[in-house]
Amino acid sequence: MRQTEGDGLRQTRHTPAGPPQFTRRAAILAATVSLLTASVSLGNVQAADLVIAVPNWPSGQATANILKVAIGKTFGLEAGLREMGELNAFAALETGELDIHPEVWRPNLDAAIEKYVAEKKAVVLAKRAVPAWQGLCATEDAEKAGIKSVKDLSDPQKGALLDTDGDGRGELWIGAATWTSASIERIRALSYGYSRNLALVETEEDVGMAAVDAAVATSRPMVFACYAPHNVFELHKVTRLKEPAYDSAKWKIAPGSDPLWIEHSKADTAWPPSEFHIAWSASFGQKHADVAAFLEKVDLTPEEVTAMTYALQVERQPPADYAEKWVAENAARIEGWAKP
């Protein structure tokens, strides 16, 4: 997932044809919630030795908490946590306002990585990465109804099975409005052509996932954007929609700075192999070379990340408590990360 603030994507984003009130009310709600979040976050980072970003998806939240506890125990540094969007996070890593980001997704953030890591050398990306996957998933009832591949999404009859608002046309949740993966899913929908058949919906992940819960509970078919590792695979029987393998020649994502990014983009294949890395500010790495070396060695597996998100999201374990427990159970391993 990566976010789109300030990169021009949101201005050109094609939103569902909703009433004006939707946009205005949603904006008011979002602004209010953001203000609330900001005030909470500011309180959290005061007097901290370093600041770790907390993204708005579960695995990033879990890792942020684990790094906070592990760094505290290993180096005696107090880390503050701060909710922050991806592109803002890269800018903050450059200015030193932020020190660590727990989960930078590729290829989603390749443009920002090129800018801040390769060109400006203001941000360092750990060489080690957790392998990941992005695409579209179907509930068991959608699969039973014959929706097994992206090709099926262009079939009007199958698309109508996904209708949730009574207009005879299906809906497809493509992610949170702030995620760049949602923008890429929009490009994919346009490129494959199923955007003509389905309304693309962007809402917070909790709304998208609760919709999956409700669809499963009432045996209604649903297709949605999904990514792994993620607890939804533990919670429900969902399958990944089949699609043509990734082909770099068919995957052109224009940079967000391009005002005609959507017209200049095309992606009618599966996502490229995805992965995510820990990143930190270059200035922080110089000041705390020992912590940077530690971050370089963090070797979480996809299975561990799934287990973390399940513990936090499904079992509702408080993130700080879970992190304390995880760090205690993995003490020897964490000690190994700290060895030169």
Next chain:
Amino acid sequence: MSRTLQKAALATLVLTLAAYVALAAGTQIYDPKTRKWVDYDKNTARKYFARNKQVPDAFRRQVVTFRTAEEPGTIIIDGNQHFLYLVQPGGQAIRYGIGVGREGFGWAGIVRVGRTAEWPTWTPPAEMVARDPNAAKWAAGQPGGPDNPLGARALYLYAGDADTIYRIHGTPESWTIGLDVSSGCIRMNNDDIIDLHSRIKIGAKVIVLMQGAALYKGV
């Protein structure tokens, strides 16, 4: 929903005697006597309620299997299916039937229960006062009571500390549960809103699903 899926749903739900499914064209319920799916519109709903003194089985309060990552105590509103879920421990939820304003909520998102009221006063909006003489007589506010459109309880939905103007409330017109009715936010029959009110805490998370009777239709 296609015929194939209707048949599949029918096979699943036949044992429940009366079942419900939201079709693309609108709400339908399964009539166990005729063994047919029938449109569940205002007329049908009125007749059903007059005959049975209650709404169809699917819209009655019941505990259902509901696997979710949401915390117990969270409310999930599925306006399209006309269900409100109150998440319970152990992969279950209490499911209530709801009536949805014709205009729906008009948005999807996450809010919280900011405050609640018992037998709330109803103050009709100015445009309703202008067009409806019945509403006009309550322009200064109708006291709470059995005829009050807000019913026995109201849950006021907030974003942060701000009132969103949306409410989950009771209704004296129980037969409207399961329908997209002419006005109002999310309505439940009075027994159900009293039950829900007794179970929730102030601050409870409320998720309004992207589905909604009119999420993409003009208000």
